Amino acid sequence: MRVSTFWCALVISSxxxxxxxxxxxxxxxxxxxxxxxxxxxxxxxxxxxINLGGYRAQTFQYLMRRGxxxxxxxxxxxxxxxxxxxxxxxxxxxxRMPKGDEPLSKTQVETIRQWxxxxxxxxxxxxxxxxxxxxxxxxxxxxxxxxxxAAPVMALAIVHQPLPDADLIAVGGYNEVTLxxxxxxxxxxxxxxxxxxIQSLACSRDGRRLLVAGGTPGExxxxxxxxxxxxxxxxxxGNYSDIxxxxxxxxxxxxxxxxxxxxxxxxxxxSSGHRxxxxxxxxxxxxxxxxxxxxxxxxxxxxDMTVKLHNASDGSLYTTYSxxxxxxxxxxxxxxxYSVHFIGAADDAISAGxxxxxxxxxxxxxxxxxxxxxDMEERFAKMGHTQYLPHGFDQPVLATAVDGNxxxxxxxDGSVKLFDIPSKRExxxxxxxxxxxxxxxxxxxxxxxxxxxxxxxxRVWDPQTAICVCSFYAQPGAHVVH
Numbered sequence: 481m482r483v484s485t486f487w488c489a490l491v492i493s494s495x496x497x498x499x500x501x502x503x504x505x506x507x508x509x510x511x512x513x514x515x516x517x518x519x520x521x522x523x524x525x526x527x528x529x530i531n532l533g534g535y536r537a538q539t540f541q542y543l544m545r546r547g548x549x550x551x552x553x554x555x556x557x558x559x560x561x562x563x564x565x566x567x568x569x570x571x572x573x574x575x576r577m578p579k580g581d582e583p584l585s586k587t588q589v590e591t592i593r594q595w596x597x598x599x600x601x602x603x604x605x606x607x608x609x610x611x612x613x614x615x616x617x618x619x620x621x622x623x624x625x626x627x628x629x630a631a632p633v634m635a636l637a638i639v640h641q642p643l644p645d646a647d648l649i650a651v652g653g654y655n656e657v658t659l660x661x662x663x664x665x666x667x668x669x670x671x672x673x674x675x676x677x678i679q680s681l682a683c684s685r686d687g688r689r690l691l692v693a694g695g696t697p698g699e700x701x702x703x704x705x706x707x708x709x710x711x712x713x714x715x716x717x718g719n720y721s722d723i724x725x726x727x728x729x730x731x732x733x734x735x736x737x738x739x740x741x742x743x744x745x746x747x748x749x750x751s752s753g754h755r756x757x758x759x760x761x762x763x764x765x766x767x768x769x770x771x772x773x774x775x776x777x778x779x780x781x782x783x784d785m786t787v788k789l790h791n792a793s794d795g796s797l798y799t800t801y802s803x804x805x806x807x808x809x810x811x812x813x814x815x816x817x818y819s820v821h822f823i824g825a826a827d828d829a830i831s832a833g834x835x836x837x838x839x840x841x842x843x844x845x846x847x848x849x850x851x852x853x854x855d856m857e858e859r860f861a862k863m864g865h866t867q868y869l870p871h872g873f874d875q876p877v878l879a880t881a882v883d884g885n886x887x888x889x890x891x892x893d894g895s896v897k898l899f900d901i902p903s904k905r906e907x908x909x910x911x912x913x914x915x916x917x918x919x920x921x922x923x924x925x926x927x928x929x930x931x932x933x934x935x936x937x938x939r940v941w942d943p944q945t946a947i948c949v950c951s952f953y954a955q956p957g958a959h960v961v962h
Contacts, residue, residue, distance in 0.1 A: 519611050557596070559592075564592065565593055612699065630953045639683050648660065651932065656670055671710060675694035684729060691727050691728070702718070722742040726739045737769045744758055745761075766780050783816040811868055816833045873893050888943075890920045894914055
């Protein structure tokens with residue numbers, strides 16, 4: 481099974497969105513009652529990437545615009561003159577919307593009619609924002625008391641708490657983050673009422689907060705700062721139209737970058753939670769993000785086979801690194817990028833994903849070589865400055881961690897390797913996982929490498945010997961420690 485197949489499968493599952501009937505005694509709320517109906521039944525065919533008939537409905541602004549037919553979708557105060565109402569209420573099955581699906585219920589149709597009759601008012605904060613984000617932050621359910629099966633470990637992080645002998649491993653679970661002892665593999669604490677799936681975890685420099693990103697595939701994304709001690713409620717940074725897949729602190733800890741399946745990259749002030757900028761330059765999922773050590777750039781890797789380099793101050797595009805979709809002798813390939821890291825202080829970076837090589841390149845040199853379409857053939861005929869590190873995995877690289885000249889990489893073939901960056905050579909291999917390894921973290925302070933696999937197994941390694949010192953399944957109520 482190829483990795484791309486799994487990533488596609490990741491977004492198939494979805495959770496229902498409640499539809500609330502309108503009250504006859506009060507104005508119908510677009511955000512609370514109409515938006516959930518539009519999201520559930522319309523946006524799938526009339527959204528950002530698929531917009532049949534030239535009509536989009538993923539924001540209030542788009543919902544009110546004419547589509548390819550030229551018909552006015554909503555005429556405030558006049559439901560019978562509104563194409564939206566006529567299409568969802570008609571008895572003609574051939575022209576009724578949603579097309580090829582069950583018709584809306586009588587309650588839902590009446591909700592739309594009443595909202596239009598009352599003036600089609602918008603009660604959100606930003607008509608250009610996605611309907612999902614306009615609906616606000618979700619109230620997440622409690623995690624299951626005991627897991628019937630282990631959750632895939634899509635995210636983990638080593639936690640350095642300001643307490644002796646308190647080193648913990650944070651692992652993403654079902655609507656929660658679980659905290660485990662790195663020494664014994666026993667469950668220490670659970671932090672619940674978080675998004676359905678946790679896709680990314682990072683620990684703050686003081687060891688007191690976790691940066692948590694996740695959501696519900698195809699429906700909702702969220703990034704938040706969570707108090708590890710549980711003394712305060714999570715601080716939600718932002719919510720998105722699809723699941724958040726990656727989130728990181730800047731090197732000094734003052735900023736946070738978040739990317740996700742909606743193709744966006746957002747940067748926030750870590751103290752206030754204020755969003756500094758948002759960019760939507762990628763045409764596919766943003767799978768990994770990294771700040772440069774000098775604070776100039778934010779790099780974002782994507783399934784669209786590119787790495788975008790943003791100016792960290794305002795999010796504007798500095799350049800695009802296209803080495804993963806280059807046809808260049810033995811290095812040719814058309815591969816998604818699953819991981820990116822800046823290394824050192826000279827804006828050097830590594831990126832990896834599909835293909836047989838981990839690529840090492842420089843931000844400024846990438847811009848010099850970008851050129852234009854006019855000289856594309858000439859540029860592609862040259863080797864360029866990129867260096868290629870052959871990784872020897874049988875499957876794509878899914879995650880990486882960098883510490884000085886050390887590069888740790890995890891693969892879908894179940895193995896993890898340590899490489900020396902200057903020599904581009906493999907140093908040692910960590911074997912033992914029996915499923916795809918999706919997450920890893922390294923701590924030079926504690927001399928630990930921690931990895932997590934799709935089957936729920938977490939392994940703690942001595943990085944000097946590649947010996948597994950502890951392993952367990954992150955399955956509250958039924959975990960097994962080795």
